[in-house]
Amino acid sequence: MMQFDRVTVAKEGRTILSEISLDLPEHRIGVIGNNGSGKSTFLRLFNGLERPTSGRVRYKGEDKTDLRQHVGFVFQNPDNQIVFPMVDEDLAFGLKARKLSKPEIKTRIDAVLTELSLTHLRERLTHQLSGGEKQMVALAGVLITRPDLIVFDEPTTLLDLRNKLRFMSVLDALPHPAVVVSHDLDLLAGFDRILHIEDGHIIADGVPDVVIPAYIARSTC
Ligand SMILES: Nc1ncnc2c1ncn2[C@@H]1O[C@H](COP(=O)(O)OP(=O)(O)OP(=O)(O)O)[C@@H](O)[C@H]1O
Ligand SMILES: [Mg+2]
Structure with a gap:
């Protein structure tokens, strides 16, 4: 649904996201990575809260000026x-x-x-x-x-276990495609695809069973 074509975001002379190219047709996509790696910046590109410094973000193959009409954003x-x-x-x-x-x-x-x-x-x-x-x-x-698509930036950080489980079942039942940034790896375990961002680069992209253990191993070594 969403396509990124060599998208770079730079602020104050610093590159925050570097030449990201992705096609994202999956129903549930998770995004993981360390603090400051660029996840929220990446997510803001989905609904036009952030614009690429270079490259293109396309929605269903088109450049849209009104991404907010199509993409809902749930903040942390x-x-x-x-x-x-x-x-x-x-x-x-x-x-x-x-x-x-x-x-x-x-x-x-x-x-x-x-x-x-x-x-x-x-x-x-x-x-x-x-x-x-x-x-x-x-x-x-x-x-x-x-919205046609919903993006969530760390949606469960303020929730107790009961509300987190409730949120997970609500998310599960939503017919909308969703992209979820989270440090809560349980939340993403059943997703179709996980992107691991580090220093503004996608360093791993695949199924949770492969990407999440590699991320944990990298974080604990
Ligand atoms: N307006 C800005 N000007 C300069 N640097 C910025 C700006 N906004 C974000 N950054 C920097 O870009 C980097 C990525 O920020 P971002 O918020 O995307 O990280 P994140 O992966 O969501 O982190 P966290 O897990 O802590 O939420 C950080 O180093 C941040 O300080
Ligand atoms: Mg963030």
Whole structure:
């Protein structure tokens, strides 16, 4: 779905990602690597939050100027994503911007809250939610815009075990293709493909059973 063609990102004279070329048709793609290796920068290229310094990012074979219409981004910290005081207002926000009618907005809010088993949170104050509840509301805020593809940057770091397991089952059931950056290797074990980034280069690319043990061995030696 997403293609990278010799994509380089440089900032302040430093190369952060170096000539990345990838074709990414898989349903579940995980991204691993040390702190500062370039994972979040890589992920931001997917929805245009970051632009290549050189090279091209293509979506379904085309250069798109409006990647945000197609690609949803779930941040590590839901506080960066939730802006309105009430859950239902926050969910409506992205849809009002898209000029949907009031009844259509209500229908979509009902549907997404039901899908994620969050109907009890509809009229809650967002700043009073727990970290896990906020993370689920942030995911609802992305799903409600009906993206074709969703990228997640360390989605489980704030979650306790129960919420992490719940998040994993929600992710499992989502029909959307997803790219997930995570230091939580359990989360990625069942994925179709893992990319290991080091110093802005993809140094390994393959199935989890091969790439993850090699990453662990490299980190522990
Ligand atoms: N605006 C910027 N200007 C200069 N350097 C930057 C900028 N943004 C990111 N970097 C640097 O780029 C490198 C990659 O950052 P990035 O956030 O992509 O890493 P990461 O792999 O997501 O790390 P982590 O696992 O800690 O989240 C880091 O060394 C970071 O300091
Ligand atoms: Mg990061």
